[in-house]
Amino acid sequence: MLREPITINRKHVEEIVAREEAEFRSRTPGSQKIHKRAESSLPMGVSSSFQAIPPYPLFVNRAVGSRIWDIDGNEYVDYHLGFGSLLVGHSHPLLVEALRDQLGKGSLYSLPCPDTVYLAEEMVRRFAPIEQVRFCNSGTEATMDAIRLARAHAGRDKIVKIEGSYHGHHDTVMMSTKPSIEAAGPAERPHTVPASKGIPSDVKGNTIIAPYNDPEALDRILSEHKGEVAAVITEAVLMNVGIMLPDEGYLQSVRDITRKHGVLLIFDEVKTGVTVSPGGVTEIYPVEPDLICLAKSIGGGLPIGAFGGREEIMRRINHSEVLHLGTFNGNPMSMLAGLVTLTQIFTPEAHEHANGLSKQLGESYVGIIEEFDLPMHVTQIGAKGCAMFRFERARNYRAWWEIDMDVSYAYWLFLANRGILFPPGFDDQWTVSIQHTQEDIDHHTHVFNQFVAELIR
Numbered sequence: 001m002l003r004e005p006i007t008i009n010r011k012h013v014e015e016i017v018a019r020e021e022a023e024f025r026s027r028t029p030g031s032q033k034i035h036k037r038a039e040s041s042l043p044m045g046v047s048s049s050f051q052a053i054p055p056y057p058l059f060v061n062r063a064v065g066s067r068i069w070d071i072d073g074n075e076y077v078d079y080h081l082g083f084g085s086l087l088v089g090h091s092h093p094l095l096v097e098a099l100r101d102q103l104g105k106g107s108l109y110s111l112p113c114p115d116t117v118y119l120a121e122e123m124v125r126r127f128a129p130i131e132q133v134r135f136c137n138s139g140t141e142a143t144m145d146a147i148r149l150a151r152a153h154a155g156r157d158k159i160v161k162i163e164g165s166y167h168g169h170h171d172t173v174m175m176s177t178k179p180s181i182e183a184a185g186p187a188e189r190p191h192t193v194p195a196s197k198g199i200p201s202d203v204k205g206n207t208i209i210a211p212y213n214d215p216e217a218l219d220r221i222l223s224e225h226k227g228e229v230a231a232v233i234t235e236a237v238l239m240n241v242g243i244m245l246p247d248e249g250y251l252q253s254v255r256d257i258t259r260k261h262g263v264l265l266i267f268d269e270v271k272t273g274v275t276v277s278p279g280g281v282t283e284i285y286p287v288e289p290d291l292i293c294l295a296k297s298i299g300g301g302l303p304i305g306a307f308g309g310r311e312e313i314m315r316r317i318n319h320s321e322v323l324h325l326g327t328f329n330g331n332p333m334s335m336l337a338g339l340v341t342l343t344q345i346f347t348p349e350a351h352e353h354a355n356g357l358s359k360q361l362g363e364s365y366v367g368i369i370e371e372f373d374l375p376m377h378v379t380q381i382g383a384k385g386c387a388m389f390r391f392e393r394a395r396n397y398r399a400w401w402e403i404d405m406d407v408s409y410a411y412w413l414f415l416a417n418r419g420i421l422f423p424p425g426f427d428d429q430w431t432v433s434i435q436h437t438q439e440d441i442d443h444h445t446h447v448f449n450q451f452v453a454e455l456i457r
C-alpha cells in the first residue's frame with residue numbers, strides 16, 4: 001500500500017525563508033549594492049528579466065570549471081551553468097586556448113569561414129533529424145527562423161504550441177508560457193494567452209495552444225483547424241516548468257498525428273540537445289521531427305543558435321523564398337567554440353561522466369525523498385535533473401500550478417547559502433557539467449539532506 005506523504009509545516013517553510021534570506025543578504029552585500037545602482041540604468045537592474053529574482057540577483061565576476069564566484073567572493077558549485085549552456089563547464093582549457101587564438105585572428109568577418117562548414121557537418125553527424133543546418137545566435141532566433149521556414153514550406157500561417165513550453169521571446173511563441181490559471185481556459189482546449197504586453201493582437205490568432213501529453217486534444221485541434229496549421233512546435237521534454245517527461249508513446253503519437261494532418265513537427269532542443277544525450281532528445285525517443293532547433297549547450301558558452309532538418313525543407317532558404325539573415329550568424333568565435341566543444345571536448349566519455357553524476361544525484365534525491373515520504377519527486381534525464389515539490393509526477397502545465405513554490409524558494413536559498421547555485425527560476429533544473437566532480441555531487445547530496453532535515457523537523 002502507498003504511504004501518504006508527510007505534510008510540510010508552513011511555519012517551518014516561513015522560518016527557513018526568513019532565516020536564509022537574512023543570511024543571503026549578509027553574505028552578498030556587494031550584489032545588493034550594485035543591483036540597487038543598476039536599477040537606475042537598467043529596468044529591474046538586469047538585462048534579461050529572467051535574472052531579476054528575489055531577494056536580488058547575484059552579481060558574478062569569475063567562473064572556472066564547476067565553480068562560480070559572486071562579487072563578494074562567495075564560491076558556488078554551479079548547477080545553473082547558463083541555463084545548461086555550459087555543459088562544457090566554465091573556461092574549459094581547450095576553449096580558452098582556441099578562442100584566445102581566434103581573437104587574434106578576428107572576432108567577426110560576416111563572411112563565411114571554414115569552421116562554419118565543419119560545425120555544420122558535425123551537426124549533421126550528431127543529430128539524426130538534421131540533413132542541413134543554418135546557424136544563428138540564440139534559441140529565440142532558432143525557433144523564429146524555423147517557424148518562418150515551416151510557414152513558407154506549408155504555405156500556412158498558424159502554429160500549434162504546447163501550453164507551458166517556452167521557445168524564446170519572439171511574438172509567435174510568447175504565448176501561454178506560464179499563463180495564470182484563470183486566463184488559461186479549459187485544460188483540454190487552452191486559451192492563447194500572450195506572455196507579454198506589446199505583442200500585436202492579430203499575432204495571437206496564429207498561435208493555437210495544445211496541452212502536453214494529450215494526443216487526443218492535439219488531433220482534435222488539428223482537425224478543427226484543418227488546412228490552416230503549418231507546424232506543431234514543442235519541446236519533446238518540457239523544461240520551462242521543471243522537467244516534464246513525455247508519457248510512453250506520446251511523442252510517436254504526435255508524429256503520427258502531425259503526419260496525418262500534413263503538418264510539420266518542430267522539436268525545440270534548445271534546452272535538451274546534448275545535455276540529455278550526445279545526439280539530443282531524438283536519440284532517447286527515436287521520433288523523427290521535420291525540423292529541430294538548437295542553441296545553448298552546442299556553443300560551449302558562446303552565443304549560438306541553429307535550426308536544421310530535412311533538406312527538402314531547408315532548401316527553401318534561398319534568395320526567392322525564405323530569407324535567413326544575421327550579421328553575427330556563423331561568426332568565427334561561436335563557430336570555433338561549437339566545433340571544439342562538440343568534436344574535441346564532448347567525447348562519449350565526457351557525456352558519460354556528466355550524465356553519470358547527474359543520475360547519481362537524482363538517485364540520491366530519490367533515496368532521501370522516499371526515506372522521509374516527502375511530497376516531492378525528482379525527474380532526471382542526462383545531465384539535467386529537477387526536484388519538484390509536488391507529490392506526483394507532473395504530466396502537463398496544469399500540474400505545475402500545484403508545485404509548492406514557497407518550498408522551492410526556501411530550497412533555492414538554502415542551497416545558495418551553502419555554495420550550490422541553481423538557475424534563477426525556482427522551478428528550473430540542475431545541469432551537471434563535464435567538469436563537475438564526485439566531490440561536488442557528494443556535497444550537494446549532503447546539503448539536500450540538511451535541507452530535508454530542516455523541513456521535516
Ligand SMILES: Cc1ncc(COP(=O)(O)O)c(C=O)c1O
Binds near residue numbers: 140167235
Ligand atoms: C526550450 C527553449 N527554447 C528557446 C529558448 C530561447 O533561447 P535564448 O534564450 O537563447 O533566446 C529557451 C531559453 O531558455 C528554451 O529553454
